[in-house]
Amino acid sequence: MLKRISRDLFKRDGFQEVNGFDLFYQLTYMSAVAASGISRNRIFQLGSSLPRNPAAYFDRVNLLSQTLGYDYARACSLVGLAIKSEAMVSLLLRLSNALASGQPEHEFLSEEAGVQGQLYEKEYERDLASLTKWTDAYAAVTVSASLMIIINMTSSLIYPLGDGILVGLVITAAFTAGVTAWILSRAAPKEKIDLFSKEGPWTQRTALRMALYLLPAIVVIGSLLLVLGVPISVTTLVVAVLLFPLGLVSVLAGREIDKKDREFGPFLRSLGSMAVSTGATITEALNRLDLSSFPTLESDLKRLRNRLNAAISPELCWQKFALETGSKLIGEAVTIFNDAVKLGGDPDTIAFLTADFSARTIMLRAKRKVTASTFTWLTVVMHGAVATLMVLILEIVHNFSELMNAAMPTLEPGAEAVTVPMSVFNTPEIGLYRWMTIFMVLLLSLINAGAIIATDGGHRLKLTFYLSIMLFTSGLSFLLVPPLVERIL
Template sequence: MEFKTSKIFKTKKSFRQKEINIPLFANIARKLKEMSEEKLMDNDLLFTLTYMASLSTANLSRDKIFELVAEKKEYSPSKYFKQIRDLTQNWHYDYATACELIAEKVKHKRLKELLNRFSNAIASGEPDEEFIEREWRTFKTVRKDEYQRSLESLRKWTDAYVSILVSTTLISVVILLSIVIYSVSDPLSMILTAIFSSLAFSLFGVFMLYKATPKDAKTHNMPIKSKEQTTISRLQVLLLPIFLAALLVFSILPAVFNPEMEILGIDAKGIGLIISGFVLLPLGIIGYRDDKKISKRDEAFTSVIRGLGATISGAGVGMAEALSRLDKKNLGELKDLVMPLHKRLSLGLDPKISWDKFTGESGSYLISKLTPIFIDATDMGGDANLVGEIVGSSNLEMVLLRLKRDLISNGFINLVIPLHVSMVGLILFITKILEKFTSLISKMFESQLSTFGSASDIMSKTGLAGMNFGLFSAVPVGLFEMYALFVSLILILSNALSMKIVKGSANYMMYFYISILMILSGIIFIFVPIGVDWAFSFPSLAEAG
């Protein structure tokens, strides 16, 4: 009986744990998914309205438009349109009531207002085409104004981040000097406190930049990628472990266990940073090239899609023939993608697969979202010329806003990189001076000790009784090296994150920024100690030692 009771108790407990843990993880996953959808909801809402405006040129029924929008799962609002359609088809609600009911469940403010206005328009008998076109134009204006306000906020926070960066560095230096001057009993804990304080302040600045930036992706998440993105995916599997190993072996471990370690007479930590930076540099260069190409493709897409729509509508030809009639000079960066697309369509290959390959190889978020709109609307009988204008207008709006963002981000990047060099140089300069003075005072004290016999004799016979000979001597020299390296790594991480966030680039641009900052930091770690040794050389004290 005791065995059965124990077994039943454990079984109930395990079921209770499962009942608690499963909903917990499910709620966390659901929250993360909702946050991801919410981040790009405004963009998806623009694409949804563009899609509906394009479909309305085909004079489709309201039911058909809602059906097609509900099937566009790549747009976050599609799930709400699916719920509206389910209410009308399965529960026989009218569309006005269904839109109103679903609007009550929507948390996103603009989508809720859109559904409520749609409900009122349907109830009042307003034609869907007029309502959708008006909402599309209105939302573009609102989105543009909101984006520009976000850019103004971003401009102010970039200035604030620079101030935080400088203040964090100076506060860290003050803490380091305080540890030395006041002979703290536990210098290691104070050094670690200074390091974590620098990390906290830096990440706070990065977080505020993230909150201020307009939420706008630049690369898609399709299985098919651009050539550069595919190359990065393959190379990073090999290069990232090498990067981490080089950083750990040549920089972090020497800073912790052997601060004076040298390779060919050069500081090992500097060599480790340079090696790590050069390991990541190929990924960074490839990512930088891809980022530039995507920007050029987005700019060229507007003229290409408008020209394609005008050719189909004006000449009355099919998609493949219209592609062949496009002026090759106006294709720009899309030329290498449009020509293979024309060949695939001319050979009679599956149009969906052909267009998916085109959008995937473009690597562009905008092209991947807007191209299916043009294809679906023209396939459903929409006016290709009007559809091309609608899609091109939405694309041009986003491209122009990104160009304004680039003005801010380029200025910020051009400021942060030299500022990073200055801050790392300052930290290393201060730590090397403290190391130098620690060494010189120790040598001076040892020489006097050999002359007078004891510390008390030195104080009494030289009149130095009021001096604090514990100054500089309470902190091990190795802590200075560890402090300089870890604060430099924190600055590298935070500055790379800040540049990536402000620029609005893909994650692989982190490789470019980190590699540049690491190489520059490594050069500083090599040459600043040499400069300090040259500037603070005291032959008399050296001879006394």
């Protein structure tokens, strides 16, 4: 009977796969609210309300208990036996045994949160190791794709290749580089760092406004320059210069979020300790704190303090504070801290749990930054070298073809007996090669910028910063290499 009920209840399983971070956050939240001493059904009710994939499983447990009258231990067992997610099956079955044995919920959830935090760290580090391997592979594949184009251009001087073969090789090179960048994005740890909302800090709001007006303007200006016949080198440089301010503001916004995230954990520990040691409320403890110890968060904390002193709902004040910081991590930590303290939890204990969650996440992101920073500047230098080399080979082929065409009519009839026959050389279609080179260089600019963002993990608007750098180096190659080759040859 129970098996039939379980099968009917889960025959349309709409659950989504659970990742390590979501489960870590879910357990940290539930352990924090459980530490406040609330009832078991209230713990499950709050846990099921989180906007995370694991919440759906706890919602199903709560549904079984509230509607069909099962105790929570049995409900956890039924749900655990009916779902597919291995992580949730293991967790729910252990939770079922713990509840059946009489172990307090907060003890079990606290232990599981600590274990899941360690598992998440190992999972993140494995993803970083994989990401590091793929960054090495990406550099090799990008250089190989560029060499395909270079070899095609040089070999065309000896043997005429059909246009179809040339275009096919270019498409193959572009596809190979693009697929490698996509694999790089799949290998990177999945996390959202920045919110970039209209209620965020000045840098985020400015970046959003600039993107709204500047990106369409760049498309129009770039198209107009091409229609007017402006050289591709000048057009590329103009687009790069116009993109740079948006990219710079986006990068500054990301750095500001990193600083705020690092300061928020110590702030919570100080706030919880102040509230417990003085026996004061959270608002009173905040009034007694020296906010200058948190320089990046200071302005946000002052606004939070003023709103709390104005007797505005604490929940609304903390929500507004989280939005104004622009940090996803701070928003998640605020939810844990505010909900648990509101239910009567010890501020010092809750602050410790929340700060531990925040610190683990920040430490893992710092490790990712090491890999990302190395790959970023390696890719920038590599792109400049590849773009310069491709344009250099194109101009050498172009000038050599012109020299051959100029020399053919001047050859004396008797010279054929003592020189290498000029018929062994081919005169390639330079116009097609030029557009192939331009297409490949510009496409690599976009692919390389996307690969950097996938490795870094920041907001997509930061792509404009790296794209502007790639386009600027490409434009310099288009502008400076041709006259240099002409002088040499």
